[in-house]
Amino acid sequence: MAYRETAKVRDRKALTEQRILQASHELVAEAGFAALQMNQVAQRAGIATGSLYRYFANKETLAAEVFRQATEIEVDHVRRCLQQADSCALSRLEHALQTFAERALKAPKLAWALIAEPVDPAVDQQRLHYRLQYANLFACAVQQAIDDQLIPQQDPMLSSTAMVGAIAEALIGPLAQQAQDPTHAITHTITQFCVRGLAPFRYSVTGASL
């Protein structure tokens, strides 16, 4: 009897936590982490502010978790692009970069919050963690492209971190202006910048991709 009670409470808590995170995600997607205020979150989630603090000790912890969940989704998309078996490593990389940029431009406010908004150090720490995770994913593809002699010998991690930085930083301006880019000129330019950085001979002789 005591056990069933506990399981029920646990389920209800899990649901409430989910509701809190959903409400928080919406606020961030609408107006960045600056809009993540505890009383606003509580109101949108339909709970008392006091109860909210039982789930998340402070705004920083909540922000870090919102960041983590939103970024995991983006990382998953990139990972899936890189796992497609039916194309060469460079095409997969190009597809992954393009997908990352396109998704960002489709949800500019959220992407801006995740990539560039000045945030609490706890969230910044997560940013470093995930940028390293992106770089690790890219580095596998770069290594594969080297093995397949598509690009010359190079430090895969150094090139991959450069790509992560290039794509993130190049998006900041367009995201801040909430650019809608139906022609994909922005994503194409950034992707080509990155891929050409890896491969002096392949992409240059065929060229003309700017």
Next chain:
Amino acid sequence: MAYRETAKVRDRKALTEQRILQASHELVAEAGFAALQMNQVAQRAGIATGSLYRYFANKETLAAEVFRQATEIEVDHVRRCLQQADSCALSRLEHALQTFAERALKAPKLAWALIAEPVDPAVDQQRLHYRLQYANLFACAVQQAIDDQLIPQQDPMLSSTAMVGAIAEALIGPLAQQAQDPTHAITHTITQFCVRGLAPFRYSVTGASL
């Protein structure tokens, strides 16, 4: 008489402020912004902690000013590289990127603090500001390179922000490991990544620069 008194006080205040900023800079260069504690700053500057607060209302304001001064020095170095009249726009750009990376690797702890350390939003705001300033400087050189037909038509600002991101992000790993790189392999790789990103034909046909 009152005027001279005031001038003297003003001079003494300016000197004290300079001593505070010097002490703060040293702490950050030794162990990052995490080491910037008001009591530590006061001790090293040889003043009472209470007096310190008369100069800087809080740690965040002090940190932002330390960041600003240290970054201005780096921006100046990049600017000077880009102003050298005796070389083409692409060579100047290459030189500026190389200089930025070399200086970072020579003072890895300070560079890490300026580029990557999770910091207060006030400092993060400064980071955005200065990264934009770097990008603006690069964009002038990119535009010049386009005008001189050294590289194809492209959005100079988009390419320049990509370069700023690439160089900053690629340095984070080596800086975190406090890599000393006497062979300049790191700076060379990053610089080439950036410059190749701009120029599919120039750097590819002559190629082999990785």
